[in-house]
Amino acid sequence: MSGWAASGSANGIPTVSVLELEDDILELAMRDEATGNAMSQPWVAAFLAALDTITAHPTAKVVLLTGLRETFCSGASRETLADLAAGRLRPDELTLGRRLMALPTPVVAAAEGHAIGGGLALLVSADLAVIAQESRYGANFMALGITPGMGMTRLLETVMGRPLAHELLYIGDLRRGATLAGAAPFNAVLPRAEVRDRALHLARALAEKPRDSLIHLKRVLALPRLRAFDEAAALEAEMHAETLAHLDLDQWTPQ
Numbered sequence: 001m002s003g004w005a006a007s008g009s010a011n012g013i014p015t016v017s018v019l020e021l022e023d024d025i026l027e028l029a030m031r032d033e034a035t036g037n038a039m040s041q042p043w044v045a046a047f048l049a050a051l052d053t054i055t056a057h058p059t060a061k062v063v064l065l066t067g068l069r070e071t072f073c074s075g076a077s078r079e080t081l082a083d084l085a086a087g088r089l090r091p092d093e094l095t096l097g098r099r100l101m102a103l104p105t106p107v108v109a110a111a112e113g114h115a116i117g118g119g120l121a122l123l124v125s126a127d128l129a130v131i132a133q134e135s136r137y138g139a140n141f142m143a144l145g146i147t148p149g150m151g152m153t154r155l156l157e158t159v160m161g162r163p164l165a166h167e168l169l170y171i172g173d174l175r176r177g178a179t180l181a182g183a184a185p186f187n188a189v190l191p192r193a194e195v196r197d198r199a200l201h202l203a204r205a206l207a208e209k210p211r212d213s214l215i216h217l218k219r220v221l222a223l224p225r226l227r228a229f230d231e232a233a234a235l236e237a238e239m240h241a242e243t244l245a246h247l248d249l250d251q252w253t254p255q
Contacts, residue, residue, distance in 0.1 A: 015030070015031055015032040015037075015042075015043055015046055016028070016029070016030055016031070016032075016043065016046040016047050016049075016050045017029045017031065017050070018050050018053045018054055018057075021064060021200075022204070022207070023207070024059060024060060024061040024062065024207040024211075025060070025061070025062050025063075025064060025200075025203050025204070025207050026054055026057060026060045026062075026063050026064070027063070027064045027065075027066060028050055028051075028054065028063050028064070028065045028066070028107075029066050030047070030065075030066065030067045030068070030072070030073060031067075031068065032068075033068060035074070035077060036068065036070070036071035036073075036074040036113075036114075037067055037068060037071055037072065037073040037074055037119070038073075038074045038075065038076070038077035038078075038080075039073070039074075039075060039076045039077055039080055039094070039096070039118050040077040040079055040080055041079070041080060041083070043077070044080075044094070044096060047096055048096065048099060051099050051100065051103060054103060054105075055103060055104060059211070060105055061105055061206060061207045061209070061211050061214055062105055062106050062107075062108060062203045062206040062207050062214070063103060063105060063106070063107045063108070063203075064107075064108050064110060064199060064200060064203045065100075065107050065108065065109040065110065065122070065126055066109075066110045066112075066196065066199075067110075067111060067112065067113055067115075067119075068112075068113050069112050069113055069192070070112075070113045070114070071113040071114050071119075072109075072111040072112065072113045072114060072115040072119055072122075072123065072135070073115055073116070073118065073119030073122055073123075074114065074116050074117075074119055075116045075117025075118035075119045075120075075140070076094075076117060076118055081144075084240070084244050094118065094149060094150050095150075096118070096121070096122060096125075096150070097118075097121045097122055097124075097125035097150050097151055097155065097229065098125070098151065098226065098229045098230075100122060100125040100126065101125045101222045101225050101226050101229070102222070102226065103218075104215050104218065104219075105211070105214055105215060105218060106127040106128065106206055106214060106217075106218045107125075107126040107127050107128075108126060108127065108128045108129070108130075108199050108200075108202050108203045108206070109122075109123050109126035109128070109129040109130065109199065110130055110195050110196045110198075110199035110200070111123050111129060111130065111131045111132065111135065111137075111195065112132050112135065112192050112195045112196060113132070113135050113192075114135045114136045114137065114174070115131070115135070115137050116136070116137070116138060116140055116174065117138075117139060117140050117141060117144075118149075118150050120137055120138060120139050120152075120156075121139075121150040121151065121152055121155065123137070123185075124155060124156060124159045124160070124185045124225075125155070125225065127218065127221065127222065128187050128199075128202050129185055129186050129187060129199075130186065130187055130188045130189075130190065130195050130198045130199040130202070131177040131180065131186050131188075131189050131190075131195065132177045132189070132190065132191065132192035132195050133176065133177045133178040133181075133189055133190060133191055133192070134176065134177065134178075134191070134192050135176070135177050135192065136174040136175065136176060136177075137174065137175055137176075137177060137180060138168055138172065138173055138174035138175055139152050139156060139168050139169050139172065140172045140173070140174060141169070141172060142169065142170060142171065142172035143171075143172035143173065144172070145243070146240070146243045146244055147236065147239040147240060147242075147243045148169050148236065149236050149240060151228065151229035151230075151232040151233065151236070152169065152232070153169065153232045153235060153236055154228035154229065154231050154232035154235075155225060155228045155229050155232065156168065156169060157228070158224055158225055158228040159184055159185040159225065160183055160184050160185060161184055164183060177189050187202065
């Protein structure tokens with residue numbers, strides 16, 4: 001495994017890196033131990049830069065998206081929520097999931113740890129996903145007193161089906177992976193220690209296919225989710241104009 005591009009760092013340690021994992025497989029590694037991959041503005045910038053790096057890679061066939069063992073991605077940081085509430089950051093600027101779906105090559109997510117809020121948005125934006133029985137997953141926007149963002153009002157329904165998606169969005173609780181076995185977007189729900197190996201197995205199976213064919217198929221299969229995201233953007237902006245103005249950050253606690 002060799003580093004092809006380190007896209008962001010904290011105290012000299014890469015927070016988001018692109019690694020040449022194997023022939024034709026890149027790893028997009030989210031490694032901000034200090035915050036549990038919270039979506040601060042610097043972290044978001046590093047993630048987007050990593051996507052640019054992947055897009056420019058001339059031979060990659062598949063991307064393995066990984067987080068920390070305990071936390072895949074914990075969603076918006078407190079500072080990001082404050083910026084959203086103050087109008088210093090527009091909700092429609094958080095397009096990470098859409099950018100992930102728009103990558104030319106398929107993405108396999110290995111979510112060993114918790115994926116919460118925006119972290120779940122990243123997870124369901126992957127083309128294939130493996131999650132852990134022990135970890136927690138959820139769209140906790142309403143638990144914070146704000147309406148869902150990052151396209152989740154349409155994206156989650158598209159990938160999970162209406163009943164489960166609406167339950168998760170309305171209630172905003174976190175579910176153990178074991179309770180989500182069989183849910184549409186997840187290819188496997190396994191003990192945490194087995195998640196990465198299964199995801200890598202899927203990535204290797206994709207890497208055996210012709211690159212051009214993968215790119216064409218990815219474009220077609222991602223289209224419903226991209227359309228769902230775009231449909232949600234305007235509607236979510238209207239809701240956020242109301243709910244973010246009343247955001248009480250005292251309700252926010254790291255998960």
